[in-house]
Amino acid sequence: MPPPQDPIYAGLGQAVRIGTELLAALIVGGGLGWAADTYLLGSAPWGLIVGLLFGAAAGVRNAYKAAQRWQDSSGRTDK
Amino acid sequence: MEESPLHPFELHNYVPISLGGLDISINKAVLIMWVVVALIALLMVMAGSARKLVPGKLQSLAEMLVDFIRGIILDTMGEGGMKFFPLIATLFLFILFCNLIGLIPGSYTVTSQIVVTAVFATVVYALSLVMGFVLHGAKFLGILVPPGTPGWLLPLMIPIELISQLARPISLAVRLFANMTAGHVILGVLFGLAISGGLLIGWLPFAFTIAMNGLEVGIAFIQAYIFTVLTCVYLGDAFHLHGHDEHAH
Numbered sequence: 001m002p003p004p005q006d007p008i009y010a011g012l013g014q015a016v017r018i019g020t021e022l023l024a025a026l027i028v029g030g031g032l033g034w035a036a037d038t039y040l041l042g043s044a045p046w047g048l049i050v051g052l053l054f055g056a057a058a059g060v061r062n063a064y065k066a067a068q069r070w071q072d073s074s075g076r077t078d079k
Numbered sequence: 080m081e082e083s084p085l086h087p088f089e090l091h092n093y094v095p096i097s098l099g100g101l102d103i104s105i106n107k108a109v110l111i112m113w114v115v116v117a118l119i120a121l122l123m124v125m126a127g128s129a130r131k132l133v134p135g136k137l138q139s140l141a142e143m144l145v146d147f148i149r150g151i152i153l154d155t156m157g158e159g160g161m162k163f164f165p166l167i168a169t170l171f172l173f174i175l176f177c178n179l180i181g182l183i184p185g186s187y188t189v190t191s192q193i194v195v196t197a198v199f200a201t202v203v204y205a206l207s208l209v210m211g212f213v214l215h216g217a218k219f220l221g222i223l224v225p226p227g228t229p230g231w232l233l234p235l236m237i238p239i240e241l242i243s244q245l246a247r248p249i250s251l252a253v254r255l256f257a258n259m260t261a262g263h264v265i266l267g268v269l270f271g272l273a274i275s276g277g278l279l280i281g282w283l284p285f286a287f288t289i290a291m292n293g294l295e296v297g298i299a300f301i302q303a304y305i306f307t308v309l310t311c312v313y314l315g316d317a318f319h320l321h322g323h324d325e326h327a328h
Contacts, residue, residue, distance in 0.1 A: 012297075012298075012301065013301040013302075013304065013305050016254065016258060016301075016305075017254065017305055017309075020250045020253055020254040020257065021246070021250050023250070023253065024246040024247075024249040024250030024253055025242055025243055025246040025250075027246070027249055027253075028242050028245045028246045028249060029242045032242065032245075054238050054239055054242055055242055055246075057239045057242075058239045058240070058242035058243035058246060059243075059246070061239060061240075061243055062243045062246060062250070069312070
């Protein structure tokens with residue numbers, strides 16, 4: 001099963017992975033904020049705004065964790 | 080010849096079945112899933128029937144696959160993760176074969192339906208949650224607090240970690256779905272260009288179609304691999320809370 005070991009394919013996989021990591025956290029954050037706005041608090045734009053901000057932070061954190069894990073696994077610890 | 084690039088994603092109902100308003104018709108996706116399951120079963124049964132010490136072609140293929148999955152589990156979860164081997168091997172083989180069989184023209188890519196990938200992701204994530212709570216009890220909620228967080232940061236870190244946890248199944252589902260769909264849309268567009276271009280210029284997009292198909296084979300492997308690795312990582316996170324600090328207490 002050579003593809004995952006192939007550096008080009010491994011890099012491509014990582015790139016795609018980190019991209020969706022950012023997106024998914026934004027969807028969840030924005031979605032939670034929007035849901036809080038519409039169904040719970042009625043605080044029209046603010047839940048969405050705060051949710052998106054938290055989502056962005058969570059996305060960056062996820063991407064950071066993913067990149068960190070990749071660095072650990074590929075043995076490159078040039079800190 | 081005008082054809083929508085989304086045409087390959089249409090589900091044709093072969094046998095319409097409706098159960099209490101629920102549409103459970105047998106369509107192209109269901110049919111392909113059955114084919115995939117049959118193929119995997121056939122491959123594994125045929126490969127396992129000989130059991131020679133010096134493996135034949137089929138047996139070494141099966142051994143390579145099993146060894147590959149075993150390697151993923153050992154890398155991410157350690158020896159304790161081997162009890163999930165059946166689940167993870169099933170996921171990997173099913174996704175891989177679905178991705179690959181979708182590249183045969185006229186066939187159907189089951190993993191380009193977000194329903195399918197979302198079910199996989201939900202099952203994996205739910206399993207990791209259940210396992211975490213069974214193994215660690217209420218302490219498992221500590222997964223929301225990264226180790227070494229100062230107290231005054233907690234109101235900020237807990238929502239962020241909560242969102243980043245909830246994003247896991249979504250990123251798992253969206254990644255596989257988006258990659259397979261995007262690849263097939265590109266193939267569809269290129270092939271449409273090739274047909275409408277005629278012989279004079281059409282060979283150029285046709286050549287790209289062939290190149291893209293080759294790339295898609297790689298993507299099919301990568302996506303199956305990433306899905307499997309992340310499944311192991313998520314299960315492993317629930318397994319040993321906060322990396323390897325289970326020795327600490």
